[in-house]
Amino acid sequence: MNAGLGSARVVIRSLAAFPAVIAMIAVVTLGLSFLATTLPRAVDNVISNIVRHDVAGSSPLNRDVIAPGVGAYDLGASAAGIPDGMTADSAAVWGRLDEQLGAFRDGLPQPLRDALTDSDFTASTIPSPSVGDGILPADIGLRFDPRYLSRITVTEGRAPHDRPAVLPGDEALEVLASESTALQLDWAVGDVRPHLLDNGASEQLLLVGLFTANNPDAAYWTQATATRLPVVSSRTVPPSVVAQLFVDPVGYPAAVQAQLTVKSSVWFSAREDAMTAESARGIVIQTRQLATSDHLLAGSEKPHLVFSSGLPEVIEDSLARSSAAQAILATILVSPIGLAVALEILVARLSAERLRPSLALLAARGASRGQRAALVGVPVLLVGLLTAAGGLVAGLAIPSGGFGVTGAAATGLVAIAPALLIVAFLLRRVGRGGPSRFARLLRFAAELLTVLASAAAVLASVQREQTVSVDLLSSAVPLLLSLVGCILALRVYPVVVRGVLARAERERGVGAFVGLARAVRGGTAGLVPLVAVIIGVSVAVFSGLLSSTLTTGLLTAAQASVGADVSIDNVRLGTAGVDEIRAVEGVQAVAGATIGATQKLDIEGRDRFSVAVGLVDPRELAAVQRDVPGRVPLESALSGPSSMAVPVMASAEVADALSGVRAGKLTDSPVSVVGSPVEGEHLGLSGNFLIIDRANADALRFNAPEISTLVLVRVESGASIPAVVDALRGVVPETAVLTTAAQQRALLATNPTIGEVHAAALLAIAGAAVVTLLALVLTLVLDGPGRRGTVTLLIDVGLSRRQGAAVVRWELAPLTIAGLVGGMLLGIALSVVVMLIVDLRPFTGGYERPALTVDPLLGGGIVALFAAVFTITGVLAARSTMRSSPSAPAREGSSQ
16 A cells, blocks of 8 residues: 555545535535534524513513612712703702712622613602592602603693792692693693692692603603502592602702601613523522612712512523423424434435445555545545534624534534544445344344333323423433334334335336335435435424414413403493493493402401402303303302302412311401302402402492493404404593404514524424435435436336336335325324423413414425425436436336
8 A cells, every 4th residue: 555645645635536525515514513503592592582572571660670768868969970861950969879879880790780771760759648629639749850851841831940948838839740640630730739748737739831751661650650640540439549740859858858758769770682591690690699688879878778679580480481492492403403413424325335436446455444534534524624614604603692512512513423424334344134133133122222211201291290491301302202203114114115015016017116126125325314304394294383383372372361352441331331332333242340449358267368359240251251261260150149158259369378268258248269269360350369240249348339340342253353443442431441362462472482483493394395305315316326227227128218217206205105104293293292291381371281283374385395395306316317327118118
């Protein structure tokens, strides 16, 4: 052997000797490296989007970091000048506090610091009565906010500018009200109304202007409760109103001096755009650490700020829900990864077969196994490293999550896999007569172990308590099931094809016999193409079923959350008003509900506790909620009063508190808890509540039982719900809120995970089809020489061209049919098992787990897609084979 065999020159020559092999390896490695780089980052991006969505959708009072207090701040000017949003006069009083809070935020650790906005604060007196002749009663508080003018637009009159030194003062105190507050209180600009301060003194309030919010959706208005919109309770007669009015913030020291009860808030709003999968855990830990002790602002002896926040719980709940997304995405990705492995093996086997004659010649000239391995492995390794680096760069160019250890490990494996596989195929010893007995026993043992492990994993996953979390066991189930499906197919496929072959020998003609004989033998590629086709079809079927189930689950959850076709809330309708709704064209049934004020429930041997009470007509509610998912089963339990106590149904929370006790008193009236615990979301009830038949309201001395504060509407079959809603708006008050299942579905669909799972499913379907096509084309290339040789030989001895084409069709038909049937069965099995293991309710928000659903349109598209793949493969195979064959004798021949 030439001593220069291992030199760089020989390596370079070997790279150029087989350009088709190198090109094929480069293309596959580039694609797999790109996927290995992007997929882990895409999963992280999905988690980040879930966290951002959940944080943005939570209440500011829950997600923000808040320090409530009594307003004992160090007041004075800031050394840094006038803070943003303040006037010079306001900054002279509040600037120091703003500067201190800014320094406090700058001292927070990362990532918490970036997850919080600059500080904000406000202070207000507690609401106290404003009652007088000829005016609507209300509880009014005074709000002091140095930035209030930057948040509002004065639409009538002007802003307050008197700054009383004491409260109450000699002159009426100027106040600014929102347009909604002035409308609710029937208060015009320039009018004065009396107000009783909480220190017992009386003050006159002069309304000098009205305002609207510049950004009504800003978190500030949640912190500044009852300022933009008054709090109105329609559960009392007349309705009670609580409102906060802006006063000149420079006058705040006067409120402190008057010893008014002041409630203040300092808060840092959470920035949802700063939340990522990587930073979420750190934010949770640091927020909890912040809330474990009180904090003194720099240069101040007061106040000691004690922060609290629901942000950790919001993020943890979000991460728990994201576990379901990870489980679904992992399930979608596991099978395509197996398909990619099958494609990699096909490429390696094809490359090895192309290189085998050249290496045999080198072996005949004295090259050792190590030299031959180096001659092939080093160039392929270089190609793998270079193309994997290209895929890495391309993947990192796509904005997504961070590149971590998982992505780096996957990319490195993709880079070296071609060299390892090709060397393994080239240097293996191919014996005659098939595998040895030991090899067959080893294969059987491995297959049996896989089947047993799959059965154990499925049983353990299904029988345990259902959660949304993902773990190694549940993640392994799809992969194990895919392996079992492939094992069964590889065992059954040769037996079935041999049976058909035996029949074809007698009935189908020479074309079918030769084609089926080649199918049984498996060709150069073996049965790897069958595995690729089965996995490809199963990926598409599973992804399609998952997407369809999510779509149906969203609709079902929306119907369940609304409770009917249309829900009408924020109303106070008497019997006549409900009858007007019932008379609207297209309305089939109507049920009114009266949600009463909180009452006290007395249970013997238990502490008295508060419950909300809802009145309904069970028969009306049953008619409206017929076939509605999660309907409230009231009609049988609340059929009428018993001889001793009024029957009521309780929430799960009340049932737990009762601990088996079924009797008690509600506002001194005896009641008896009947039936199982019920859900009350349909009726706007949650937590501790009771539901009572409206017919029993008199026995409980219920206030205004005929007034419905919620109305559920069922629309006639075939009627247009939007048209009915438009008609309903004409008979209900302007303040009424009408909600339909379609609107609720659109709201649920704003969850970014829904769109991302749908996108992942569609990409998986398309990717499975493409990779399946590539696997089949590679199979044609791999088996092309043998197929062409067989057909050419048969044509030479008299086979017609039609019979030669039949050989190709019959060779591919078993692979196509077995792959399609096996893939569909495997995809359905995967879907059924995964739906049992993974709870989709975090996606849909429904009360019940969504049932497996088939979308005919999407299913038909998948069938058409793979039919096109198989058709293209068959046409390419026939043309490739017959183009290279000599002309057949011009005679009639059987097409078989």
